[in-house]
Amino acid sequence: MIKRYVFGTPLETDAVLNKPAACRDKPPYLGKCENALIYKMDEEDIVYGLGENVRGMNKRGWIYESNCTDDPVHLEETKSLYGAHNFILVSGEKQFGLFLDTPGKVVFDIGYTNSSQLKITLEDGDYELYIIDGGTPDDIITWxxxxxxxxxxxxxWAFGFGQSRWSYASSKExxxxxxxxxxxxxxxxxxxxDIDYMERYKDFTIDREAFPDFEQLVEDMKQQGIHLIPIIDGGVKIEDGYDVYEEGVKNGFFCKDEDGDDFVVGVWPGKCHFPDMLDEKARAWFGDKYKFLLDKGIEGFWNDMNEPAIFYSEKRLKKVFEKLEEYRKMNLDVNTFFEFQDLVSTISKNPEDYRSFYHTYKxxxxxxxxVHNLFGYFMTRSAGEAFERLEPDKRILMFSRASYIGMHRYGGIWTGDNKSWWSHILLNLKMMPSLNMCGFLYSGADIGGFGADATQDLVLRWMALGIFMPLMRDHSARGTRRQEAYAFEDIEAFRGIIGLRYRLLPYLYSEFMKAALKNGMYARPLGFVWPEDRIARQVEDQLLIGESIMIAPVYxxxxxxxxxxxxxxxxxxxxHGQEVTEQSVLPAxxxxxxxxxxxxVLFIRKGCLLPLASGGENVEQVDWNQLKLYGFAEKGDSYELYDDDGVSPHVILEENLRRIVLK
Known part of the structure; x- marks a missing residue:
């Protein structure tokens, strides 16, 4: 059962497509205090959800903020990351889902201030609340x-392995x-x-000195079964003669400051304007710009810096420089020294800057x-809607850094600028079910970690998890140790683990597509399947992937x-590598x-089958018709395999299923 409640005059986010009529009764489960909703948690309650965020699958014991933030340091004390996903699921004696549809900041205090209290605080009183109950956790997620x-x-092809770095700076590289x-x-x-393929970091341009043969490069890579995936950023460089900038100014497509002038902000290219992604005409204009690269044979993109990230504003820079001049004349004591030290950090992502520009929205x-949390969502929406116009019969790869629920219809996400830390392997695993709950099935982390120097053992262990993630990409930052699979001494180990991904592809793709088309989950916590098992409900370092297997990586x-x-x-x-070297039945x-x-290692559930292909060096080489079955099954047990052409966006589940029966 789904109940919708409307408070105040909420802004429409387009997150919900199928709105039920608003209820007039009091919402169940929750108390209300000013701009806060309160739920008294039982001792055994688990609180799942919040999509992309820190800490465990069970979110109890911390304060989380839905406030899309460009923060490359993901610590236990972090409160918000790049996404704003206001869905939680309370699982205990009472079971219900809760979604708050509001584009502003929301704070979830889940047993931090009061260990038995869930308190949700909103910045204002205009929001829509959805309560979903009456079934199992899987039912609630599906509804x-x-x-x-x-x-x-x-x-x-986007389920194959991808290699990335900031940056591969030339065609030669x-x-x-x-x-x-x-x-x-x-x-x-x-x-x-990454950004170095662009001319001076300008969206929808190519640096012809570094990439003089860009079109031929795209074609040559395709001949090798490799797709090039360029980045697109959320800011447009201010530069006379740059067509995207000049068109945006002429047509009024950029965000405005308080005086109605185009808002100036510093990002990768220096001074930029933000396209007004919330304005329908501006969004269509920006989306159509992807055609520049589509026409050159590009079939996939990743959207970045779309929280939106702000390095500086001119107004903030002026204030900081003036204050620095004051400090220059001071005898800095313990207080003024730390004030001075912290001052420069206030240039970036300053809350005052986010209150200094305006959108035209509806x-x-x-x-x-x-409406801060909508920017990344609507940037990716601009691309998704453009792809429907420009390539209506073709799936284009798209994933984003920033997101809000609703963006899941237009692209996937990667979980941002993580580190080469062992704890971030586990964080990658823990985020997967939460993201799936919010509709983000095509997701993954930067394998090996984006920041810091990776070690061979860390990357191998991360690969052993990454082969089960829909988005499998190795990505690292400029100035860090190279972490391509061939950059380490044990190339054979990398070849084997990445090769295993391609043996698993028929199963992984099948389970992903069935989850997407049935509104289910690809990755689930053990507690969803064994809710009466108190140990299973506490396990946070194992996952069920699809219907047949459980994984338990080393981290x-x-x-x-x-x-x-x-x-x-x-x-x-x-x-061992791609080959099965041991099979045994283990008791509970x-x-x-x-x-x-x-x-x-992996574990097959009783009565289930796991189809494996022979592998390949790219997805096109994988033979979906010649499969070897492994299972914990008896004669007559079966598996429903989904397969399609992998290109058309117009798919019907039943037309692409075939049943494999164990004889």
Missing amino acids: FRELIGPSYLPPK VRQVAARYRENHIPLDSIYL GKRIRHDK EQNAVGRTVYLPEEMKFLRF GHHFLEIPLEEV
Whole structure:
């Protein structure tokens, strides 16, 4: 059952497609105090959700903010990341889902101030509240997903492995990366282009000195089964003669300051304007700009810096420089020294700047901070709607850094600028179910970590998790250690683990597409399946992937293995590289398993089958028709395999299913 409640005069976010009539009764479960909603939690309650955020699958014990933030340091004390996903699911004696549809900042205090109290505080009193109850956690998720509409479907090739770095700065370097992968027979389907492919960091341009043969490069890579994926940023450089800038100024497509002038902000290219992504005409104009690269053979993009990130505003810079001049004349004591030290950090992402520009949204002038969480969503929406116009019969890869619920219909997400930290392997795993709940099925983290220097063992362990993520991409920052698979000493181990991804593809793609088309989850916590098992409900380092398998990656350095909890009897499979080297049935309970760096383990549930292909060096080489079955099953048990052409966005579930029966 879904109930909708309307408070005040909320702004329409277009997050919900199928709105029920508003209820007039009091919302169940919740008390109300000014601009806060309060729920008294039972001791056994688990609170799932909030999409992309820190800490555990169970969100109890911390304060979280829905406030899209460009923050590259993801710590336990962090309160907000790049997404704003206002959905939670309370699972206990009472089970219900809650979605707050409001584009401004929302604070979720989940047992931090008061250990038994969930308190949700909103910046103002204008919002829509949805309460979903009356079923299992899986039921509640499905009903919520039906409410917000279908998840984005990427092309099949986008389930292959991708290599990225900030930056591959020339055609020559891109060709070298491709050659190293191919000569080492490590599978690869995509190479990502960060900001250095652009001319002076300008969207929808190409640096012809570094990439003089861009069109030929795109074609040559396709001949090798490799797609180039360029980045697009949220700011347009102020530069005379730059067509995107001049068109935006002429047509009034940029965000305005208080005086009605185009708002000036500093991002990658220096001084920029933000396209008014919330204005329908500006959004269509910006979306059509992707045609510049589509016409050159590009079939995928990633949107970045769209929280939107602000390096500085001219107004803030002036204030800081004036204050620095005051400090220059001071004898700095302990207080003024730390004030001085902190001052420069206030230049970036300053709240005052987010209150200093305006959008035209549904015919009204609205200050940005009131709709802040919609910017990244509507930037990706601009692309998604343009792709429907420009390439109506083709799936184009699109994923974004910033997001709000609703954006899941137009693209996936990657979880932003993580670090080469062991704790971030586990954070990657814990985010997956929360993101799935909010409709973001095509998602993944930067394997190996974006910031800091990676070690071979960390990247191998992360790969062993990453092969199960829909978006599998290795990405790292300028100035860090190179972490391409061929850059380490044990190339064979990388070849084997990445190669296993391609053996698993028929199953992974099938489970992803079934979850997307049925409004289900691709990755689930154990507590969803075994709600009466108190141990299973507490497990936060294992995941169910699809209907057949459970994974339990190693995420600690120097660990020779790990303890795994089985809620029921399962079949254990050990892979050394791409080959199964051990199969055994393990009883329910705890088991310590040795797992060397070059190996991957998984567990097949009773009555289930796992189809494996023979592999390939790109997705196109994978044969979906010649599959080998592994299972914990008896004669007559079956698996429904989904497959399609991987290109058309117009798919019908039933037309693409075939049943594989164990004979």
